[in-house]
Amino acid sequence: MFRWWVAWRFLVSEHKNNFLTTFLAIVGMALGVASLVVAMAVVSGYEGTLKKSVIDIFGHLIVVKSGPPIQDFEAFEEKIRDKVPGVQGITPFLYMEAILAHHKKLTGVVVQGVDPSSVGKVLNLHKHLVQGDFQWGVQNGIPVAFVGKGLQKKYQLKLGDVFRVVIPSSDPYNVEKLRPRVQVFRVGGVLNFGRHDFDSRTLVTNLFTVQKMAQMKGRFVGVRIKFEDERIVRKAAFLIEDLLGPSYWTKSWKQVNRNLFEAVKYEKVVIFLVVLIIVIAASFNISNALLVSVLRKYRDIGVLKSFGGSDRFILGIFARQGLLVGGLGAIMGVVLGLLACWGFLWAQQIWPLIPGEVYKIDHISVEIRMLDLSLILGVSLLICFLSVLAPARRGARLLAVEGLRYE
Known part of the structure; x- marks a missing residue:
């Protein structure tokens, strides 16, 4: 504790000129750490938004039958629930590709047929409904x-x-x-899935209507399943494939957009390393400020050594002084980064910052993870520690007689 106290005294008693250098070093570190916090929060939020979007629309697991469609949903559901633990909900589905024609415009769409009685147990469509209400029947x-x-x-x-x-x-x-064949529909509501590719191609209606369109009365191609714990999805997929046989295949929510999720993971690592360069640059400012402090503390170093202070003792003092500067900058950076994240969320409500055509989603829920914050603080302090070793060693090697020569 004594060395920490001496390091703090050295820091607060800096000469006016060196105080400005130290202050700028703290600001530089704060900006670097804030950039890391914002970057990691945005990328994590992007990943989380994608995940929620996919699960809300597809469920945790899709089970599809190859060949003739499934006919008896009740028996099919009972068979899965009896053998697969942790099932929260199962709903049948049928989809088909079609062309939407309106006002002399044509667009390829995917018509999704869902069962109104069970879809709410698996998909969170209500959360994405921005206009209208869910009336699945027939109007006029x-x-x-x-x-x-x-x-x-x-x-x-x-x-x-x-x-x-x-x-x-x-x-x-x-x-x-x-x-x-032509099917006429009436707009009952508008869904905002948060993903441009879904919003621009998806049309959801009653399962019975799609069965009629596809001439598959009472039949469906597969089911969507939601589990109580998403961590068991992979194990459940193997159980279901073994249970139902080779004519069935499964696809989890991760597999639906596997390439996209993998790309996000790699991008997160690359962005972290790139933005970390700012922290490394700021650490040079801390090293420079500490070197100036060492040069101005020759007399104090000489006094400490004359009272028996070892080289290691002096090294520890200046290393702690550098860590105090870096720690203050890192803490300020975290606070500044959190404020910037809040500002980013606020700005999204006013301006369209995320082009959906490019990033597949039109908004990002910023996600601040303790693991990311711990990693940022740990790496930043490690860089600070490494950067202050050289000037701290210079101060430790000073001879007592050199420090007291002009006293």
Whole structure:
């Protein structure tokens, strides 16, 4: 503790000129650490937003049957629940690709058919509904559909508007001839999934309506499953594949966008290393400030050595002084970074900072992880410690007679 006290006294008793150098070193370290905090929080938030988006739309696990579709949902659900632990909800689904035609514009869409009675146990569609309410029935003889925000903006759709979906279908007697079928829908609501690719192509409606469109009455291609603990998804997938046989395959929420999630992990590491350069540059300022302090403390070093202070004792004092400067900068940087994260969230509510066409999502929920903060503080202090060793050693090697020569 005595060395810490001496280091603090050396720091607060700096000459006016060297105080400015020390202050700038602290500010530089604070800016570097703040940049790291913001960068890691934004990348972690981006990863978390992607994860929530995928789980809300796909569930934890998708089970699909190859070949003839599934017919008896109740028996299928009971079979899975009996053999697979931790199942929170199961819902059947059927999807098909089609063309949305409205106001002389055409767009390829994916029509998702969901079961209104069970979809709420697996998917969080309610959280993404920004207009309308979930009325899955028929209005004035026309089935209700919920469109993505991108489709709604492109076609200027309003609640109650009617649009058409064209389903390509071949003639059974002539495979080269198409016999497209048309299904009319009424807009029942607008969904904002937070991902541009989903919002611009997704159309959700009642499972019965899609079964009718696909001429698959009472049948479905697969189920979506939500578990009580997402950590058991991989194990559950193996159990289900063994249980159902080779005609079924599974895909977890991670596999749906595996390449994207892997890219985010690598980007996080690269961004951390790049922004860390700012902290390394700031550490040189700390080293310079400490060197000036050593040169100005020759008399004090001589006095300490004349009273029996060893080289290691002097080295410890100046190393602690450098760590105090770096620690103050790191703490200020964390506080500044947290404030910047709050400002980023506030700015997102006013200005469209994230182009959805580029990053797949149009907003980011900043996520501050204790592991990231601990890593940032630890690495920053380690860099500070390494940068102050050279000037601290110079002070430790000073002879007592040199420090007292001009006294």
